[in-house]
Amino acid sequence: MADVIPLVSIVLGSSKSYSIPIDFIGNVPIDVLYPTDNNDNVLVNIATPLPAGTNTIGNVNIASPLPFESAVNVNTIEATLTTANTAQALPSGTAYNFITIYNKNSDTIYVGSSSKQNIPILSGGSYSIDIHQAPINLASIYWVSSTAGDYIEVMYA
Structure with a gap:
């Protein structure tokens, strides 16, 4: 050779x-x-x-860099439940990499879609979603609790 x-x-x-x-x-x-x-x-x-x-x-031929090469900012928002036992959407925002919802209350909350909130998050617990395909609109995620005034914290990027 x-x-x-x-x-x-x-x-x-x-x-x-x-x-x-x-x-x-x-x-x-x-x-x-x-x-x-x-x-x-x-x-x-x-x-x-x-x-x-x-x-x-x-x-x-050099192709363009893959998407998401630029850094994204981590955001944290809080949401307070207005009416007990009534599903409420998360505030507006777009998540590209992950979403983590923290239950900041003494009772269990439930998260899911607008038609069904069936994922329980215990008091002090969290639920995370890793995003692998398309971005997620935060307002498409709903949560509910048996107590008005309960609040959650959402971290996303």
Whole structure:
């Protein structure tokens, strides 16, 4: 096997989530090594000698970074139940990564959808939702308690 000689250096920046599709013409194997150094440089190495003369090997296309590369802020809100035994929506907001609902009362509260609140959260307990697909509108989550004036704390990002 011939020596591996780095011919091209691609600087991607500080993100670690890039898609690097490599298209090539002919029978020239290409290795992509990531990361190669502390500066996040990626080397594309040609693993066999190139033919003499001017040759087109192919293209290296750098796709955009994956979504949610930017930091999101953690928010905390409180909600107080207005009417006992009547489901109430959480305040407006959009969660992208997680939602945690804390029961700050001495009795059990229940959370769920507008039609059914069947997930119990005991006094001092919490319920968390990890978000893996689409963002969640907080106002689509309802809660209920047997005591008016009960309150919850919601942390989300």
